[in-house]
Amino acid sequence: MDYFIYSLTLMAIYVGLAQLLYVQFGLLGIPNFGIVGFWGAGMYLTGVFVVTLKLPLGVSIVLATAIVGCVGWGIGRMVLRRSGQAILCATLAFSAVIATLVISEKWLTKGVQGLGTIHYPFEVFEQTELLFGAIVLTIVIGLVWGTIRLRDSRLGRVMIAVRDNEELAESLGKNTFSVKNVTFAATCGGMALLGGLSAPLNQFLVPYLLSPAVTFTIWIALVLGGKSHSFGGLVGVLLTFGLFNILIETYAPVPVEYAGMIPNLKMFCYGLLLVVVIMFRPSGVLGTSTPKKDVRPNPAPRKEHV
Structure with a gap:
């Protein structure tokens, strides 16, 4: 039961990340x-403040939220005037820098040994995990409502x-x-x-938590659900994390000898779902379907007899 609550809480956090990506990419491009x-910088900064300080x-x-927000503002000042490819590379490089610092700065993060332990804030209650999960769910629901x-x-x-059309918006006086x-x-x-x-x-925080799979999962979820739909991230996370990480990895009766294949199978199914959606519904599950074009040749004009 505790692991089920943990999985649902983590899925709620993924939904929140997908909604924030929807604002960044779906609304603003x-x-x-x-x-x-x-995400990892906020997690590790929180851990350092709790464990060390x-x-x-x-x-x-x-x-941690304020510090990372200021860092995001600084990165935005440097790259947001540039092309989308430059922004993509800059943000990807930032995640690589954070992962490297977590491993190399052992005096602060303990490196691969791990940083911990960060306790729940309500250890006096019997259902601590459930209460904390309810708080996270409330915050994510508020985030979804806000978006x-x-x-x-x-x-x-x-x-x-x-x-x-950013140029047109600028010509209308928008900053x-x-x-x-x-x-x-x-x-x-x-x-x-x-x-x-x-x-x-x-x-207990360890560097492997900062896997690029987090970014890939959120992006795949948003594209699957529909990057231009308010609930696209929610539906996408249910189709990816909810289906594979909770139902299949946790409750499917998979034989022990095949359990090691589940993570690879999961990424394969992610990719397969993504290809199918891009082929048949390019706007995502909740997006509008692209109308089929009439490729029949135009009929020849009728000749009028005089």
Whole structure:
């Protein structure tokens, strides 16, 4: 039961990450491939504040969120004026830098030995895991509700205009760079917040948690669900993490000798799902289907008899 609660809580965190990527890429067109870097930075900063500085968990999460948000603002100042390929490379490099620092800076992170232990904030309660999971779920529900309201707001319309035609939005007097930079910083801080919530969930932090698979899973989930739909990330996470990580890896009666094949099979199925969706529903499961074009030749014009 405890592992089931852990899996559901982690899935809620993935839903939150997918919603933040929806704001960055689906609404604003920013291709962030450093999700695991911002999430992992928030998680490890929270762990350092709790374990090393003995700060309360809540204060540690707030500090980690603020620091990563400022880092995101600085990265945005450097790369958001450039092309999408440059942004993709810069954010991917940031995640690689964070993973390297976690391993190399042993005086702060303990390296591969791991940093811990980060306890739940309510150890006095019997159902600590359930209570913490409910708190995480409440935060993620609020995040989903906020992103839905954002799309239909004035700011959301400006963000869509920037995504579709930034030059036109600038000609109408909109400060497009400010919108992109502030939104990028806020969403990166949100990823750090979810990382901070992941610290007590994992309790003992080790570098392998910062796997690029986190970024790939969130991107695949958003594309599968529909990058332009408010619930695309939610549906995509259910189809990927919920289906494979919870149902198949945990509860499917897989023989022991084949258990090691599950992670590879999971990535294969992720890719297969992605190819099928791109072929038949390029806009995602919740996206609008592309109408089929009539490829029949035009009939020859009829000759009028005089």
